[in-house]
Amino acid sequence: MELPTAPAGKGCVPWQGLLLAVLLSTFWNPPTTAQLTIESMPTNVAEGKDVIFLVRNLPGNLAAYGWYKGDKVDHHQQIASYKIGPVEITPGPVYSGRETIYSNGSLLFRNVTQEDTGYYTLQVINTSYQGEVGTGQLRVYQPVAQPSIQASNTTVTEHQDPVVLTCLTNDTGISIQWFFNNQSLQLTERMKLSQDNSTLTIDPIRREDAGDYQCEVSNLVSASKSDLLRLDVKYDPTLGSSGLSAGAIGGIVIGVLAGVALIAALVYFLYIRKTGGASVQHDLTEHKPSASNHSQGHSDNSPNKMDEVTYSSLNFNVQESEKPTSASPPPPATETVYSEVKKK
Structure with a gap:
């Protein structure tokens, strides 16, 4: 909304004179118990958007207040002033037409630009001619372009x-x-x-x-x-299906071959250790005695035919482990065990 212009007349408008008169008192009057603060919403605003300065902890019995661009009260940098009862709003030297003052002291900025970045100061005056000042900051950023x-x-x-x-x-x-x-x-x-x-x-x-x-x-x-x-x-055709380099594949092959050789050597060692101490040979031979030895004068047609006996022998060859000696090793010892099997 556009700020109305104050009526023309000789000299200063009375309430504007009041602002000037209170300016000096602002610096020596003690602050109220709650500090006047200014907060921008949002804190950071994109260029082309709107932002509002909210006023916190306004003192009571307000008579008037004014907004200024910068971090201090400077009437050459006044945006606008607001008189309470009756309401009278007067634009200042830096008013751009995009600012609006509300009855609670808030200041609205529309379509902000990067030139609006900076500090803004609010001066409030009560009916006892006491003044207080608060300052807020506006940060305007340009939206980023697509990279x-x-x-x-x-x-x-x-x-x-x-x-x-x-x-x-x-x-x-x-x-x-x-x-x-x-x-x-x-x-x-x-x-x-x-x-x-x-x-x-x-x-x-x-x-x-x-x-x-x-x-x-x-x-x-x-x-x-x-x-x-x-x-x-x-895909690199010079590499294996696994995507490994030739050097890596060669290393894997060498590792596998080395592992196989180690296992074979270990198996051979265990075999030699197991069979080197004793060698057992099993010779199973079936001997059938002649008729003259077992018939004892009886013919095959005799009704009282003797049982047929079969002899088997089991030979064990025990071989001792080799011992370093100049003499030739003795022949292996052989032990024969006979068994008798009767057949009817």
């Missing part, structure tokens, strides 16, 4: 040249964040960011790095993401 991504190469072969992604922006006083496949990028040991986060280097590149990349720039009042950049990573 873009520049890549050293968008189609690469794994384990070869590194990839460098750069977030391009003309904005200052910003923060930069990277995204991969619509998720916040989780850095690995192969990734490195520059000091201001504007450059992302991936070295060496792997197939799992393929996907969509974005960068986001932001300040205290706005944020903007770049368009997606697709990074394609090709």
Whole structure:
């Protein structure tokens, strides 16, 4: 709403004179128990938006108050003044038409610009001609523009040249964040960011790095993401299906062969240790005695035929472990055990 202009007349408007008269008293009068404070809402505002200065702890019995641009009361920097009962609002020298004063002392700014950044001062006067001053700060930021991504190469072969992604922006006083496949990028040991986060280097590149990349720039009042950049990573045919280098595969093969040789040597050692102390031979021979030895004058047609006896022998050869001696080793000892089996 536009501030009304005070009626023309000779000299100062009485309540404006009151403001001037109270100006000196502002500096020596003791403050009220609750300190007058000014708060901007929001604290940080984007250019082109609206902001309001809220007044806290206003004293009672108000007669008038005025707003000034800057951190002190300067009538050359007055935005507007407000007289209570009857209400009379008068614009000041720096009034731009975008400011509105309310009855509770609040000041509304519409369509703020970066030139509006700075301090603002409110002076209040009560009916006892006592004044109090409060100061607030306005921070106006320009919204960030959409950034873009520049890549050293968008189609690469794994384990070869590194990839460098750069977030391009003309904005200052910003923060930069990277995204991969619509998720916040989780850095690995192969990734490195520059000091201001504007450059992302991936070295060496792997197939799992393929996907969509974005960068986001932001300040205290706005944020903007770049368009997606697709990074394609090709398979290197010179590598195994596992994606390992030739040196790594060779190392694995050598390790496996060494392990097999070690196991074979261990098995052989255990076998020699088990069989080197004693060697047992089992010679099972079946002996059938002649008829003359067992018939004892009886023919095969005799009704009282004797039982047939079969002899078996089991030979054990015990071989002692070799001992270093100049004499030739004695022959192995042989023990024969006979068994008798009767057949009817």
